[in-house]
Amino acid sequence: MSRRGNTRRWLQRHVSDPYVRQAQAQGYRSRASFKLLEIDQSDRLLTPGATVVDLGAAPGGWSQVAAERIGPRGRVVAVDLLDMGPLPGVEFIQGDFSEQAVLDAMLALLPDGADLVMSDMAPNLTGVRDVDQPAALYLVELALDFAVRVLNPRGALLVKCFEGAGSQELRALFGRRFGQVLVRKPDASRDRSREHYLIGRAMLPITPSHSADRSEES
Known part of the structure; x- marks a missing residue:
């Protein structure tokens, strides 16, 4: 099928998607908001007053939910390569958090660490699984490395993964x-x-054996 045909089919699925319609009706920026809402309903990750980091935040669906759930005493620090429109209660940094300057800017906003690091990041999918899966795993590993650096002892990490090689x-x-x-x-x-x-x-x-694991992974 042509790229135009694939695009047409995606648009048809998108506009008929009940979560897309529900997001529009409730004022959420993306259907992904409902994924976080459902996970939080079962696992209580977003607690009032928490400090939350949203990696790969644009267009802001997860940050929006997080800010609502943690309330005015909490804070959300969001980062993405893409620009993101402002959201109440969300501090946004545009850039690549794997770069030192962006990382330093984020850490400056987190003097007391974070209670939740969350990532709905996904690579630009090519449709070639042998290419897409390693790229997706790399993003998870970046989120994990960041979380290990900033999470408080009772904190949590939530990341999107794709089933496949390396899972x-x-x-x-x-x-x-x-x-x-x-x-x-x-x-x-x-x-x-x-x-x-x-x-x-x-x-x-992190024990010495864990440190060795990180060296091997890098």
């Missing part, structure tokens, strides 16, 4: 970093999608 190894890595690892597939995730979400809670101390 079991990734879960094992989470198991070495967190005391509790959960897998979630919210209803708002499309049935055909390989996406799911990993939650890591109760960060474990």
Whole structure:
């Protein structure tokens, strides 16, 4: 099928998607808001007064939910390569958080660490699984490295993953970093999608063996 045909089919699915219509009706910036709402309903990640970091935040659907849930005593620090329109209660930095200057700007906003790091990041998909899966795993590893740096001991990490090569190894890595690892597939995730979400809670101390793992992974 031509690229035009694929685009037409995507648009037809998009406009008929109940979560897209629901997001428009409720004023959310994206259907992804409902994924976070469902996960938070079951796992209580967004607590009043919490400090939350949203990696790859644009267009802001997750930041929007987080700001609502944590209330005025909390704060949301969001970062993305793309620009994002302002949201009440959200501090936005545009840039690549793997670059030192952007990382330093984020850390300056987090003097007391973070209670939740969340990432709905995904690579620009090519449709070639052998290309897309490593790119997706790399983004998860970036989020994990950042979380290990800033999370408070009782904090949590929520990341989007894609089932495929390396998935079991990734879960094992989470198991070495967190005391509790959960897998979630919210209803708002499309049935055909390989996406799911990993939650890591109760960060474990980094032992010498863990440090060796990080060296091997890099």
